[in-house]
Amino acid sequence: MNRVDDLIKKYDGQASWLVMLLQDIQTEYNYLPAQAIEHVATKLNIPITRVHNVATFYSSFSLNERGKHIIRVCDGTACHLRSADNIRNEIKRQLGIKEGQTTPDKKFTLEVVACLGVCALAPVITVNAEYNGNMTPEKVRDVLAQYD
Amino acid sequence: MTKLTSVVELEAYRAGLTAGDKTRPCVTICGGTGCRANAGLQVAQMFRNMLKAKKLDEKVDVRTTGCHGFCERGPLVVLLPKGLLYISVRPNDVEEIIATSIEGDGTIERLAYKLPGAKERIFRESEIPFYAHQRRIVFANSGKIDPTNIDDYLAVGGYSSLAKALTTMEPDQIIDWIEKSCLRGRGGGGFPTGRKWRACRNAEGYPKYIICNGDEGDPGAFMDRSIMEGNPQSILEGMAIGAYAIGSDQGYIYVRQEYPLAVENLRIAIKQAQEHQLLGQNILGTDFSFTVHISRGAGAFVCGESTALIASIEGFSGEPRAKHIHMSEKGLFAKPTNLNNVETWANVPVIIDKGWKWFADIGSDNSKGTKVFSLVGKVRNTGLIEVPMGMTLREIIFDIGGGVAKNRQFKAVQTGGPSGGCLPASELNLSVDFDQLAAVGSMMGSGGMIVMDDRTCMVEVARYFTEFLSRESCGKCTACREGIMRMYELLENITTGRGTIEDILLLEEVSAYVRENSICGLGKSAPNPTLSTLKYFREEYIAHIEQRRCPAGVCKELTTFRIDPETCKACGKCIRACPVEAITGQKKMPHVIDEDKCVKCGACREICPFDAVTIL
Numbered sequence: 001m002n003r004v005d006d007l008i009k010k011y012d013g014q015a016s017w018l019v020m021l022l023q024d025i026q027t028e029y030n031y032l033p034a035q036a037i038e039h040v041a042t043k044l045n046i047p048i049t050r051v052h053n054v055a056t057f058y059s060s061f062s063l064n065e066r067g068k069h070i071i072r073v074c075d076g077t078a079c080h081l082r083s084a085d086n087i088r089n090e091i092k093r094q095l096g097i098k099e100g101q102t103t104p105d106k107k108f109t110l111e112v113v114a115c116l117g118v119c120a121l122a123p124v125i126t127v128n129a130e131y132n133g134n135m136t137p138e139k140v141r142d143v144l145a146q147y148d
Numbered sequence: 149m150t151k152l153t154s155v156v157e158l159e160a161y162r163a164g165l166t167a168g169d170k171t172r173p174c175v176t177i178c179g180g181t182g183c184r185a186n187a188g189l190q191v192a193q194m195f196r197n198m199l200k201a202k203k204l205d206e207k208v209d210v211r212t213t214g215c216h217g218f219c220e221r222g223p224l225v226v227l228l229p230k231g232l233l234y235i236s237v238r239p240n241d242v243e244e245i246i247a248t249s250i251e252g253d254g255t256i257e258r259l260a261y262k263l264p265g266a267k268e269r270i271f272r273e274s275e276i277p278f279y280a281h282q283r284r285i286v287f288a289n290s291g292k293i294d295p296t297n298i299d300d301y302l303a304v305g306g307y308s309s310l311a312k313a314l315t316t317m318e319p320d321q322i323i324d325w326i327e328k329s330c331l332r333g334r335g336g337g338g339f340p341t342g343r344k345w346r347a348c349r350n351a352e353g354y355p356k357y358i359i360c361n362g363d364e365g366d367p368g369a370f371m372d373r374s375i376m377e378g379n380p381q382s383i384l385e386g387m388a389i390g391a392y393a394i395g396s397d398q399g400y401i402y403v404r405q406e407y408p409l410a411v412e413n414l415r416i417a418i419k420q421a422q423e424h425q426l427l428g429q430n431i432l433g434t435d436f437s438f439t440v441h442i443s444r445g446a447g448a449f450v451c452g453e454s455t456a457l458i459a460s461i462e463g464f465s466g467e468p469r470a471k472h473i474h475m476s477e478k479g480l481f482a483k484p485t486n487l488n489n490v491e492t493w494a495n496v497p498v499i500i501d502k503g504w505k506w507f508a509d510i511g512s513d514n515s516k517g518t519k520v521f522s523l524v525g526k527v528r529n530t531g532l533i534e535v536p537m538g539m540t541l542r543e544i545i546f547d548i549g550g551g552v553a554k555n556r557q558f559k560a561v562q563t564g565g566p567s568g569g570c571l572p573a574s575e576l577n578l579s580v581d582f583d584q585l586a587a588v589g590s591m592m593g594s595g596g597m598i599v600m601d602d603r604t605c606m607v608e609v610a611r612y613f614t615e616f617l618s619r620e621s622c623g624k625c626t627a628c629r630e631g632i633m634r635m636y637e638l639l640e641n642i643t644t645g646r647g648t649i650e651d652i653l654l655l656e657e658v659s660a661y662v663r664e665n666s667i668c669g670l671g672k673s674a675p676n677p678t679l680s681t682l683k684y685f686r687e688e689y690i691a692h693i694e695q696r697r698c699p700a701g702v703c704k705e706l707t708t709f710r711i712d713p714e715t716c717k718a719c720g721k722c723i724r725a726c727p728v729e730a731i732t733g734q735k736k737m738p739h740v741i742d743e744d745k746c747v748k749c750g751a752c753r754e755i756c757p758f759d760a761v762t763i764l
């Protein structure tokens with residue numbers, strides 16, 4: 001938990017920075033390990049229920065291990081109207097997983113985001129930090145093939 | 149970076165900037181997230197590499213700028229000072245652009261905009277209808293500056309308003325100007341900004357906090373994203389002026405987690421402003437100090453609500469609080485707090501610079517100034533636009549937006565995000581401002597404007613928004629937590645063929661209950677999508693219930709696709725588009741859909757050039 005201690009120090013041990021502290025921990029481990037949550041509660045001297053409350057309230061946090069590549073399908077209004085459902089279903093079909101799940105080989109995790117704010121290119125998905133706009137079900141295979 | 153310890157030093161520094169030379173050749177490439185997603189950065193890099201190779205890099209600047217707004221046609225390249233606009237530029241177009249329009253005096257037709265059906269190309273941004281009808285005040289400089297270089301902002305006059313405020317105006321006078329300008333909150337609430345500032349100034353307590361709400365959770369809205377990414381300094385300058393007027397020295401900008409580029413550009417902007425002593429301690433050598441922190445959201449729509457946002461900054465889950473004690477008295481950390489939206493803050497330097505009267509002369513009776521809208525959905529010209537308040541829906545959607553995409557029929561326009569409503573064609577002559585749309589059951593909201601065509605099912609739209617709200621409810625109020633879920637279940641039943649007429653009455657009854665018994669805006673406005681679609685599109689609900697039919701062909705259980713053998717030209721496009729190989733047909737034989745395999749995705753109907761795919 002040395003890395004967690006460094007991050008806690010970065011925020012001066014202040015509980016008001018809890019949300020951003022957890023984000024940094026998730027960036028480090030790719031999810032929020034239970035051990036890290038306990039450690040934060042102890043070091044910040046706040047109830048573990050509060051840390052759990054925050055970790056489960058905000059949708060970007062994951063308490064389960066995630067895959068190497070995070071696929072986010074935008075489900076904003078513009079993407080929804082341009083049949084983002086079809087893209088999502090095609091990804092689910094090809095990878096054999098549902099929303100929020102990770103492939104058995106831990107390569108891909110599928111998440112749904114309320115809106116990425118790139119509405120002119122709807123429907124949009126991101127894989128890690130890369131944006132893919134004007135998606136169609138046909139393009140899914142090629143997009144996913146870019147990732148090892 | 150040079151510390152600027154007086155207004156004289158600031159002006160001397162500004163005069164020395166080459167970026168201020170308007171005659172100097174410059175290639176500007178839009179660097180907003182939208183154009184980046186379309187290889188915009190590769191285009192910019194190609195320009196840099198090629199100009200350097202041709203030894204032109206000393207004479208011609210290359211600048212990756214903030215959002216130009218014409219997102220449908222990105223990547224966008226504007227050659228200054230000519231003002232020549234090229235659209236949909238690919239990296240391998242760059243060589244030709246340099247040869248023809250930078251080294252030479254020519255233009256490239258195929259990269260210039262033309263109106264649908266017209267022959268002539270339009271080369272100047274200002275002559276394209278999309279831009280010509282706009283009035284860009286908040287976005288005036290986004291397309292000219294590199295948001296990661298404060299000197300560009302200084303070169304176009306940045307921070308002269310803060311200098312003016314700090315050295316020639318008293319705090320009360322500043323608040324007076326904001327009040328007289330009639331600036332109202334741009335986040336959707338429309339509360340008079342000057343009144344809010346005055347209340348916070350008069351409140352007792354120290355420190356006082358200034359907050360910028362950059363949560364922008366409405367799906368389909370990206371105005372604030374573009375301001376934060378494209379001109380972050382304008383927000384900082386506005387906040388500093390507000391802090392001086394109110395008596396605050398601490399500010400927070402709350403940015404939603406889904407906007408990483410906005411967070412990064414704001415971080416750079418704060419750092420650079422501090423290095424110039426335009427932020428931080430003793431700004432411009434005065435007694436006034438103002439420090440700004442960035443706080444990130446983590447994926448919660450409700451955190452756009454001001455009390456939930458404050459809870460998030462304090463390190464808690466985003467549960468709103470009842471507002472019988474105003475934020476201006478006790479807000480963040482129980483101290484007097486003034487919270488405003490990104491676009492509201494960006495308007496402040498303009499009002500101080502040009503005066504309150506100039507601002508109050510723009511717009512309609514009760515809604516002054518301009519509003520930025522994200523025009524998206526089934527419209528030809530999707531993108532960001534800024535127009536005076538009071539422009540009609542018709543002018544926005546048809547004159548600027550270019551009308552409905554693919555020549556389909558207009559059905560509705562949705563504004564105000566999940567808190568708003570849908571308006572049909574009969575309401576297109578309404579003026580867009582704070583009051584007129586609200587009077588008919590919708591609202592202007594934060595600026596998301598979503599155009600829908602005849603292939604949009606309005607019942608499904610209500611279901612979509614209600615599901616969204618049910619997921620995003622913080623859970624505190626029983627009416628919101630349970631009521632919206634029940635509404636969603638009723639709408640789900642209707643869209644899957646299990647609805648009854650009593651369901652409509654129940655929806656209306658639960659709507660009233662949710663509205664009256666929720667403490668925050670999420671719950672209070674949650675019934676709006678359902679109630680507005682029931683008001684204007686009731687017959688669609690009836691069709692789903694009584695005929696078990698979805699007239700728009702969207703609700704899968706109530707739709708069967710069929711290819712009309714008379715219209716089918718056997719081109720094969722649908723066969724290739726079908727993700728489950730449900731269509732068969734040889735050349736010159738009408739194609740056929742196997743209904744057992746069909747997953748009702750509608751891809752065949754979308755792609756058919758002859759409209760041969762019909763709904764039974």
